[in-house]
Amino acid sequence: MSSLDVFISTLMLREPKTAIPQTTRFRSIVQPGGLGDRRPSQLLRDMRYILPDSISEDALKQFWLQKLPSTTAAIISGQDESLEELAARADRVMEATSTYDVHAVNISESSTDRFRSIENAIAALTAQVANLATLQANNSNYSRAKSRSKSRSNNNKNNGMCFYHDRFGASAHKCIAPCTFKSPEN
Known part of the structure; x- marks a missing residue:
């Protein structure tokens, strides 16, 4: 033993x-x-x-x-x-x-290639995140502008009538100027 x-x-x-x-x-x-x-x-x-x-x-x-x-x-x-x-x-x-031991580190080519591929992947991801942030900023500006123009164009699509008269016709209780609705006369 x-x-x-x-x-x-x-x-x-x-x-x-x-x-x-x-x-x-x-x-x-x-x-x-x-x-x-x-x-x-x-x-x-x-x-x-x-x-x-x-x-x-x-x-x-x-x-x-x-x-x-x-x-x-x-x-x-x-x-x-x-x-x-x-x-x-x-x-x-x-x-x-009192000497200091120095241990050499040998980095093989495969390790170097692996580090390069990781660096490239990080760079690609960084670029994608930047593109997404730009798209999101542009998209939010576009949707705000679109909603403003939509509300304005609704008046034009409805033959000049306001939302209430377009939706409720003669039974509308409110009216927003400019409105071209003519009430039918009996």
Whole structure:
């Protein structure tokens, strides 16, 4: 049984030390990743706090070394010292080297093409929205002008009669000038 298997089984059986669920604490230790903004000695203290007390020093050392930058881990891994002494040495190595890792990002042509197509789609949608806004503004102006001209032209369509006489004829109670309605004489 490997140290990882022992570690996993002991971690799953252990009661949590904090309100953070066991699976979350386990994931934070086992998942790949580095120190973050912590010093190696602080990482070791955090791991001791989170990990079960029954985990061996060798297993803890292996998990801790995996979290360190590769250059620092290479320098201190051959040392035959206690884990606390290795952590102090790792702190000094980190201070002395204090280089920043730069990770290159390789963008493939397909990614570039995908970004271009997304940009083109956004530009096309922007143009469509602008056209729709223009059409809507023109349409609202046209409908207002049409309704005004319609009310004026109604008088012309109705042989010069007002709305009331056109609709109700001789029984109309109102009349709007100019109106050409002639009441039939009996």
